[in-house]
Amino acid sequence: MTTYNEHEPHLIRGTEDIYWVGFADRKVGFSNNPYLIVDGDEAMLIDPGSRAPEHYRIVHNKVAKVLKGDFEKIKYMMVQHQDPDLCAALPLFEVIVDPDVKIYAQSRSALFLRYYGVNSEVIPIEDGDEFIFKSGRKLTFITTPYVHFAGSHVTYDHKTKSLFSSDIFGAFSINWSLYANEYYLEAFKAFTEPYIGSKKALLKALEKISKFEIKRILPQHGSIIDKDIDKYLEAAKNLDVAQWL
C-alpha cells in the first residue's frame, strides 16, 4: 500500500516525474486532480482546475513545491475539455508560468478558452496528434467526442504508459483515496452514469483507448487506477449511461 499525504504533492507511484497536485473536497464528494509532468527542464500542467481561492491556493502551492518555486518551468498547459473545474485556473497560472506558455486543447474546446480570459497561445489539437517534449518523450492525444463534451480528449504518455483520462473513469466519493480502493467501481458508476450522455460515444472512446497499453489511468476526478485496468475497461463498456434523460 502506498502512503501519501494528500496535503502534499504526490509523485504517482510507478513514475519518476508525474505528480498529483490536486485536492479532495470530501464535503461534496468530488476530487479535482490536476497533474504535473516534469520532463527535464520542461513541465506541463494538465487540467489546472478551479479558480476558487480555496482550491487554486492548494494546486498553486503543490505545483510550487514540486518545481521549487520555478513556475517558469511550465512551458505547456493542457486542458482535456472546456469545463471550469479544469480550465478556470488557466488565467491565474498563465501570468506566473513561462511567458511563452502554450495551451493545448481539442479544437472544439479551444474555441471557448478565451471566455475564461486566457491570453496565451492556444494550440488546437486533433485526434492522433502528438506532443513531443525536448527529451523526445511523446504524448498522444485521443479525441473522445461526447464523452462527455464534443471537445473532450484524453492523453496517453508513452514513457510511463499512463492515460490521462479526463472525466472518463472519474468518480463521486466522500470515501476518496488517491488510489482506487475496492469500492471505486461503484463510485465510478455514480459519476459516469449521469454525466456521459451516449453509449455509442462511450464505446467509441473505449475502443480508441484500448489500442494503447495502459499501466495506469489518471482521471480528472476520483482516484488513480493502477490495478485491474481491464476490469474497469470492461465495466465501462457495460455502464448504463445517459441515465438522466
Next chain:
Amino acid sequence: MDKKIEFLKEVIERGMGIYGPEIMENMLKESGIEMDIEGNIIFKTSEPEAMKKFFDKYSSITPVAKMNLQMLAKKHKILLS
C-alpha cells in the same frame, strides 16, 4: 425481485462507492435496514418507513448522493416521496 428492493440494493451498492462501508452500514442500521450475508434485505420496521428514513439520510449528506438517488429512481421508475 420487487422493483423497490432492486432499486434499494442498487442504491446501497452505489452508496458503498460514494460513502464507503462504514457510513453506509451506520445509515442502514439507523434506518432499520439490515442486509444478510446473501444480500437479502431485512426491514426492522415497516418497509416504507425504513426506506424513507434511509433515502432521506442517503441524500442529506452530499448533493452528489442526492443526484445519484434521483437518477437511480428514474432508472428503476420509482417515485420518491
